[in-house]
Amino acid sequence: MEKVGIVGVGQTTYERSKEAPVDELVFEAASKALKDAGGDMGHIDNIITVSNDFWDGRTISSMAIQDAAGSWGKDISTVEGDGTFGTFYGMMRILSGSFDTTLVVSHMKGSEGIMNLITNAMFDPIYQRSLGIDATSSAALQARLYMKMSGATEEDFARVSVKNHKNAKNNPLAQLAMDITVADVLKSKKIAEPLKLLDCSPISDGAAAVVLANEKGAKRFKNSPVWVKGVAHCSDAYSLGYRDLSRAPALAEASGRAFKMAGIKNPLKDLDVAEVYDAYSYMEPMWYEGMGLAKEGGGKDLIRSGATEMGGELPVNPSGGVLSAHPVLVAGMARLIEAVLQVRGEAEKRQVKGAKTALAHGINGPCGQAHCVFIVGS
Amino acid sequence: MTEQKQEKELLAISSGDAAQPFRWSVGKHGSKFLAELRDNKKLFGVKCPKCGRVYVPPRMVCGRCWAQMDEFVPVKDTGEIVVCTIVQFSFVDPNTGIQRPVPYGYAFVKLDGADTAIPHFLDSTDPDKVKVGARVKAVFEEKRTGSLMDIKHFAVL
C-alpha cells in the first residue's frame, strides 16, 4: 500500500462553552494544522469535514463550515461520525489516486444543544427512545454488564478517572485537569448506577484538524510526516439488544487488522503509548481487552498494576483522554493528534520517553458500536 | 376509478411534540452586527484584507481568500434587490411560531457599501414594484432584540 502520513495537526482548547461559532473553531484548527505542517491552503488538494446535524442544529451541517474549512474551489466531502473515521476517509481519498493531500477538520459545540436529547435521538425512535435512553444511561448498562463479566469494580473505574484527570494537568488544551482520589470518584454524584459524575466525560466545545499526505504530497510541506502504519475500522449491531455489551468484538476486529498492517504482534510490548476513547471510565479497561492489551476480564488487572500510568509499561491517555474533554466527533481525532505529537517527541510535559509507535482509537454510536484504530509511527 | 383497499394495516410512530432547542453563538462579528442593529439602527459589514469584499452580515472568514476578516465598515440602510420572489404558501417561523400572511415578498438585498446580499421581507407584493434592481430601504422595528428581525422589512422605493 502507498504510504500516507500525518504532516500537520491543530486543535483549539477544549472548554465547556466557547464563544466562537463553529466556522471560527474550524478556521482556527485548520489554520493551526497548516501552520504546523509548514504549508498553506494552496497545498491542500481536497477536504473532509466531520459534523452532525443534530449537534449543529442545521440540515446538512457540513455546508455551514465549508468556507471556513478552505473549500473554495476544492473537492470536499463529509463524514458524520468520529474524527478518526473522517481521517480514515481522508486517507482513502489519497489512496484512490485522485489526491496527494487531504485536510480533515472536525468540530463540536456541545454547549449549543441539549446533550441528552441529542444522544437520545441516536436511538431507535420506534422501540427505544421513549425509555429516555441516552449516551450516559446506555453506558451505565454496559458498565454493569462488563463488571459482571470481568469482575472489575467501581474502584477500578475510579482509578481510570484519577489517572486520566491527573494526566490532563500536563495538557494545556484539556478541560478537566484535576487531582482527585478514588474516594472522590466513588462519592461523586450518582448519575446512572454504577456510574458517578467523575466516571463520565464532560460536555465540551472545540475543533481539531489534521493534514494528510502521501510521499509525493508530503514534499510540499516543511514538516516531516508521522506515518500511518496500520488502520482499520469495524462496526457491531446498532441495537444494544442485539449485542453482547460486555465485550467489544468490533474493537478486537479493528485493532487486530490494524496491528497486522503495522506488524504488531504483542501490542502491550510493541506499542509505546496509546490514546483510547474513554467516554466513561469503565470503557478504558474494556477497550484494553478489546485491543488485546489484556486478556478477557484482565482490564482491571492492567489498571490496578499501574502499567498504563505515566512511567508504566504502556502509558494510556497521557493527554487526559476523553474523560478530560469530550468534544464528540472531535475526540477521536484529538486522540490521533496526541499520538502524532508523542511520536514526534513534541508532547511536552506529558511526553512518553522515546515513543516511536502509538495507537489512537475512536468510537461511533452508543456503547462503542463502531471502532476505528490507527497505529502511527516515525 | 376507486380507492384501492389496503391489504395490511401499516402503522407509524409519531414524534409527538418533541423539540430540539438550540442556542447558536454568533461570535464577535455577529455580536457587533446585531448589537449595532439593536442599539443604533446601524448596519455593519466586515472587509476582507485580501480581496476587499465587504461581507454583510459579517463573518470571520472570507471563503474565497481563506483569510480572516476583522475590519468592520459601516454600510447604508438602503440598497438594491438582487433577487426576489412573492411567496403564495404559508410558512411558520420555527424560531417564533409566527405565521406570515400570504402572499408575502422576500428578497436578497445588497446594501449600499456591501458586496454580499442579505435576505429579508419586503413591504410589497406588487409584481410591478418587486423587481430585480429595485431600490429598497430598511424599516426598523420600534422594539429591537438583537436579531435580523430588528429590521421589520425593506420598503420598496
Ligand SMILES: [Zn+2]
Ligand atoms: Zn477575500
